[in-house]
Amino acid sequence: APHAREIPMSHVIGLAGSIAVGARVSPKPRARVSSPRAAARLAASDVPIPIGLPGSRGVGVKCLRVRDAARPARLRLRAVASAAAASGAFDDSAGSTPSSPPPAPASPVAKKKRPFIPALDSTRFFLISYIAVGHFIACCTKDAFTLRLLSQVNVVVGAFFVLSGYVVAYTCTELGKYEASKRVSPAPAFVFSRVMGYYPLYIAAQAAFAWVFVYADNLYNGPIATAWHALITCTLTQAWFPAHAELWNAPTWFLSALTFATAALPFALPPIARWRARGLRVAMGVLTAISLLMKLAYSYDCNAWFFMEGTMAAKTHPNWMFWNQTRFSPFAALIDVLIGCVACRMVTTRECDPSEDPDWETEKNRGPGVMLGGEPGTLAASPAIPLAGMLFVIFARAFGWLSLNDALTRCVFFVPLFTAFVMRVHAQTAYADVPASERGDATYNSFSKVLGAKPLTYLGAISFPIYILHGPIGQIFYKRAVASKLFGVVFTKYPEFFPAYLGIVLVAAVLTHECFMKNKKIQSWFQEKGQAIAKAF
Numbered sequence: 001a002p003h004a005r006e007i008p009m010s011h012v013i014g015l016a017g018s019i020a021v022g023a024r025v026s027p028k029p030r031a032r033v034s035s036p037r038a039a040a041r042l043a044a045s046d047v048p049i050p051i052g053l054p055g056s057r058g059v060g061v062k063c064l065r066v067r068d069a070a071r072p073a074r075l076r077l078r079a080v081a082s083a084a085a086a087s088g089a090f091d092d093s094a095g096s097t098p099s100s101p102p103p104a105p106a107s108p109v110a111k112k113k114r115p116f117i118p119a120l121d122s123t124r125f126f127l128i129s130y131i132a133v134g135h136f137i138a139c140c141t142k143d144a145f146t147l148r149l150l151s152q153v154n155v156v157v158g159a160f161f162v163l164s165g166y167v168v169a170y171t172c173t174e175l176g177k178y179e180a181s182k183r184v185s186p187a188p189a190f191v192f193s194r195v196m197g198y199y200p201l202y203i204a205a206q207a208a209f210a211w212v213f214v215y216a217d218n219l220y221n222g223p224i225a226t227a228w229h230a231l232i233t234c235t236l237t238q239a240w241f242p243a244h245a246e247l248w249n250a251p252t253w254f255l256s257a258l259t260f261a262t263a264a265l266p267f268a269l270p271p272i273a274r275w276r277a278r279g280l281r282v283a284m285g286v287l288t289a290i291s292l293l294m295k296l297a298y299s300y301d302c303n304a305w306f307f308m309e310g311t312m313a314a315k316t317h318p319n320w321m322f323w324n325q326t327r328f329s330p331f332a333a334l335i336d337v338l339i340g341c342v343a344c345r346m347v348t349t350r351e352c353d354p355s356e357d358p359d360w361e362t363e364k365n366r367g368p369g370v371m372l373g374g375e376p377g378t379l380a381a382s383p384a385i386p387l388a389g390m391l392f393v394i395f396a397r398a399f400g401w402l403s404l405n406d407a408l409t410r411c412v413f414f415v416p417l418f419t420a421f422v423m424r425v426h427a428q429t430a431y432a433d434v435p436a437s438e439r440g441d442a443t444y445n446s447f448s449k450v451l452g453a454k455p456l457t458y459l460g461a462i463s464f465p466i467y468i469l470h471g472p473i474g475q476i477f478y479k480r481a482v483a484s485k486l487f488g489v490v491f492t493k494y495p496e497f498f499p500a501y502l503g504i505v506l507v508a509a510v511l512t513h514e515c516f517m518k519n520k521k522i523q524s525w526f527q528e529k530g531q532a533i534a535k536a537f
Helices: 036-044 118-139 144-150 153-172 187-208 210-221 223-234 250-274 277-301 320-328 330-351 360-366 384-399 406-438 447-451 454-461 463-478 480-487 495-517 520-535
Strands: 005-008 011-016 018-022 056-066 075-083
Touching: 118 144, 118 153, 118 250, 118 406, 118 447, 118 454, 118 463, 118 495, 144 384, 153 250, 153 330, 153 406, 187 210, 187 223, 187 250, 187 463, 187 495, 187 520, 210 223, 210 463, 210 480, 250 330, 250 463, 277 320, 277 330, 277 360, 277 406, 320 330, 320 406, 330 406, 384 406, 406 447, 454 463, 463 480, 463 495
Parallel strands: none
Antiparallel strands: 005 075, 011 018, 056 075
């Protein structure tokens, strides 16, 4: 404007939806911003904001330079005022034109919605199917190759911990913000809410199959030990006892270790959510290194570098207790869960404002990285690539091409490949599949879209009942003490019965899902009890 005058700013008063600014003429210009986020947003904007000044209709505020968006004291603002009168002078006299009213506050930005990722549900089914078969495959075959191929349960189980961490970070951190969701606080309410998501079916199975567990336990260990074992299994603390982690329903040691990790998450998620791209990348490296150190300690001390523990008997292992401590450790489980949390944030932070990340340009120049492979929707970013890598690792060990123990295979190969797989499924769903659906592209297809088909997602829904039930049902037919008592024969004598066993598990899982898991009264009752217990903390 021809009559523009420069006015030094003294204070930026606040930032809440719209920007409220106060100005006065001062010989010593200064500027203050309420927060680094305010500084960053002002730096990114170039929108005149009217403020009241005597003798003028408004002042346009324009951010000219920010030396450091993270340090608001260094923000320099210059206000340019357009004179309302031809004289262009700012006059405080009584005859001045009154200032115009401030603008109406801007409407709040709509909260970003998290797209549903159905392919993750399907992934659960394939993981648990492998584990359920692997737990009892030795009951129907003695073929060495088949046993090596299907007994790598200790390798695959790491994927479940990673997936658990990934899902909780996806649902409990804010999309488009560097902060955790409010649902992680208070911590006791969060922990009991998560635990009560899986404890009802767990304790129901404990009760339903107690006659199987108690009979065998009392037969071998006596009533006092049986009572103690009942206590630690019902309280999900069995994973802390390496020699007894597989008590009663053996596969549920996983839930015991997961419960400890869940108790740590309300305190871990908020700082993880605040990390920018560089911090997440460094955290992923540190967590992987810690996990590797645990496995190296076991491998070195036991000279177990080339074992395949899934096919070994306890008596043939030099230190079975050390191996149990390595694979059942709740602390090791926590590391894998945190890897999943960090991996999720490495994808979701792309929704955040780049101006809030001081290293954004540097990280952008680094590219998507090896975990994501490329931009979503491209061949290089396909989830099929890490999936092929996981299958190759399993088959390579079965054929003897890769001689490395279960612990190191899990840490060095399988967990990183599975983490990349989940990240790519997430990115492909959110940034390729969803946009294609919104624009009505009927010809579009992708790996994640196929994996998210409704029949597969239903199988994913019944995967948790499969996981809970396959152990006790297997004991009925294959545990010597129980099967001999019930049938007079152990079904290892009939290898052809194994498919029938798997069918029984599948049918039982469907019935349990439909009648128990989908029963809102049962689930609500347990949630209410969980929150009542949480109040005591």
